[in-house]
Amino acid sequence: MTSSFSDLSAFRALLADLPGQDKLASANAAARDGQLTKPPGSLGRLEELAIWYRGWRGGDRAEIVAPQIIVFAGNHGIAARGVSAFPVEVTAQMVMNFQLGGAAINQIARCMGATLDVVPLELDRPTRDFTTGPAMEEPDLVAALRAGWEAVSSESDLLVVGEMGIGNTTSAAALACALLGGAPSDWTGRGTGVDDAGLALKANVVEAGVARHGGAGDGLEMLRRLGGRELAGMAGAIARARSLRIPVILDGFICCAAALCLERTESGALDHAVAGHRSAENGHARLLQALGKTPLLALDLRLGEASGAAMAIALLQGALACHVGMATFAEAGVSDA
Numbered sequence: 001m002t003s004s005f006s007d008l009s010a011f012r013a014l015l016a017d018l019p020g021q022d023k024l025a026s027a028n029a030a031a032r033d034g035q036l037t038k039p040p041g042s043l044g045r046l047e048e049l050a051i052w053y054r055g056w057r058g059g060d061r062a063e064i065v066a067p068q069i070i071v072f073a074g075n076h077g078i079a080a081r082g083v084s085a086f087p088v089e090v091t092a093q094m095v096m097n098f099q100l101g102g103a104a105i106n107q108i109a110r111c112m113g114a115t116l117d118v119v120p121l122e123l124d125r126p127t128r129d130f131t132t133g134p135a136m137e138e139p140d141l142v143a144a145l146r147a148g149w150e151a152v153s154s155e156s157d158l159l160v161v162g163e164m165g166i167g168n169t170t171s172a173a174a175l176a177c178a179l180l181g182g183a184p185s186d187w188t189g190r191g192t193g194v195d196d197a198g199l200a201l202k203a204n205v206v207e208a209g210v211a212r213h214g215g216a217g218d219g220l221e222m223l224r225r226l227g228g229r230e231l232a233g234m235a236g237a238i239a240r241a242r243s244l245r246i247p248v249i250l251d252g253f254i255c256c257a258a259a260l261c262l263e264r265t266e267s268g269a270l271d272h273a274v275a276g277h278r279s280a281e282n283g284h285a286r287l288l289q290a291l292g293k294t295p296l297l298a299l300d301l302r303l304g305e306a307s308g309a310a311m312a313i314a315l316l317q318g319a320l321a322c323h324v325g326m327a328t329f330a331e332a333g334v335s336d337a
């Protein structure tokens with residue numbers, strides 16, 4: 001269950017054999033929730049979150065004391081087409097900034113008491129421009145999935161994944177369009193801030209990519225053809241978390257596009273994941289709807305680097321603190337309804 005994989009068929013086999021919820025833990029959590037000193041349902045989604053978390057962790061594990069954030073970085077051949085407001089060098093420069101503690105995610109991680117790992121994936125070797133061929137060959141995809149799989153600590157009790165990669169909103173839009181249908185413009189947004197001409201160019205690039213690769217295979221095959229290393233890293237980490245029964249908070253548009261590739265390969269592969277936030281990027285709300293996930297936060301963030309998901313760590317911690325720490329009606333001598 002926890003061993004790694006050396007080819008794509010072995011990864012597919014792992015996806016087909018992911019563990020489900022601990023039904024007893026979930027039932028015990030629901031029973032406890034019903035006895036706590038509050039009108040039934042009055043903690044709203046916090047109640048669902050606590051029950052969901054306990055179901056995935058299993059046993060009586062009900063605390064978040066070791067949250068792990070992983071930011072994967074990759075470069076995209078498609079960036080040379082002028083689809084981003086920033087130059088490709090920024091990916092490596094931001095990796096350095098993460099390592100020196102100067103990015104937004106460093107500050108949020110510290111506030112949340114989370115560890116932060118930064119995983120640059122062959123930044124000097126961008127993926128291929130997907131309008132001219134598949135973004136990755138199979139060994140590249142497998143290596144990036146493995147990097148994600150191996151980055152997850154078995155000691156973690158919550159995983160947040162995010163990314164950094166100039167050009168990756170174009171890749172994410174192409175994946176969403178290829179896997180979910182609709183018009184390229186439904187999925188194309190301004191990313192780091194392209195103008196109207198840039199937005200039109202992006203939609204054309206997405207259209208060309210989908211025309212070339214759409215319908216050629218399942219979610220993993222689309223990830224290979226239209227994705228990128230940091231998207232594959234996130235997908236590998238999300239799958240590994242499931243194998244370790246570690247619940248996951250998904251970040252913005254790119255993270256959710258990577259997650260979609262898993263879901264479209266193996267239905268239910270994201271049942272251990274919640275959506276941390278709804279990004280301002282065009283297409284994210286639609287993508288969340290397709291995944292059946294209601295975001296915990298909607299703060300108009302469009303930064304990526306796991307920032308929105310990391311902000312949502314506090315919500316899960318709060319939900320579990322109530323679930324564990326509150327007195328029952330019987331303990332507190334409060335009259336039940």
Ligand SMILES: O=C(O)c1ccc[n+]([C@@H]2O[C@H](COP(=O)([O-])O)[C@@H](O)[C@H]2O)c1
Nearest residue numbers: 084165167168169191192252253279304
């Ligand atoms: O998370 C999001 O929804 C999100 C939305 C817009 C931009 N980003 C970040 O911006 C970068 C991609 O934007 P772009 O314009 O280069 O495609 C990449 O590093 C992402 O982390 C992230």
Ligand SMILES: Cc1cc2nc[nH]c2cc1C
Nearest residue numbers: 086090164192303304305
């Ligand atoms: C500066 C900058 C920081 C980022 N963090 C995540 N994506 C980013 C994109 C840019 C351009």
